Amino acid sequence: MxxxxxxxxxxxxxxxxxxxxxxxxxxxxxxxxxxxxxxxxxQPQQALSAMTDAAIDGTLKQAFEKRQLVAIQLNPMWDTAYLPEVIGLVVGCDDGKVFLQAQDGGMQTLSVTDIRHVRTTQSKHWWAA
Known part of the structure; x- marks a missing residue:
């Protein structure tokens, strides 16, 4: 060789x-x-206003239909310390759960009862979902 x-x-x-x-x-x-x-x-975040179940459902439904990103603040797990908002694209709902696809491609499942506030938001980059 x-x-x-x-x-x-x-x-x-x-x-x-x-x-x-x-x-x-x-x-x-x-x-x-x-x-x-x-x-x-x-870092703990400031509390956003608590939304009614109907308002949360309506916002999630609109975001799903229009393929918009949502920012979700969850109820605090202890005391009054709020974690940063969960940001993602609503890809489905089933049995009281919401399925989000994060901008990095990962999937996250949230319980609807844990949601305090939800709002639609814009992606930071034009190529993000």
Missing amino acids: IQMAYVVPRELWLYDDRGMMNWMGWLLSDHSAFMEQAAHND
Whole structure:
């Protein structure tokens, strides 16, 4: 078997490749952005006005029919700390559950009884659903 690879000695390299050292700044900036987003998600949000079941149902139905994004604030699980709104596209409803497709493609199931406030919203990017 004939090998056609030409191995250049390290002292003749035009660029000194440091391997993974090239990527450390990129990895650090991604990690910092992830940690910043996680800290933002953990911050309690202000309470939005509580909506009636009929108003929630109407808004969800309109968003489903017109394929609009919704931002949903859930009832607090403890004390009065509200988590950030859940944003997604309504893809279905069944047996008291609402199925949302998040902008990253993931699916989320919410119970209608847990919804405090729902509103239609615009996507941040033109290519998002």
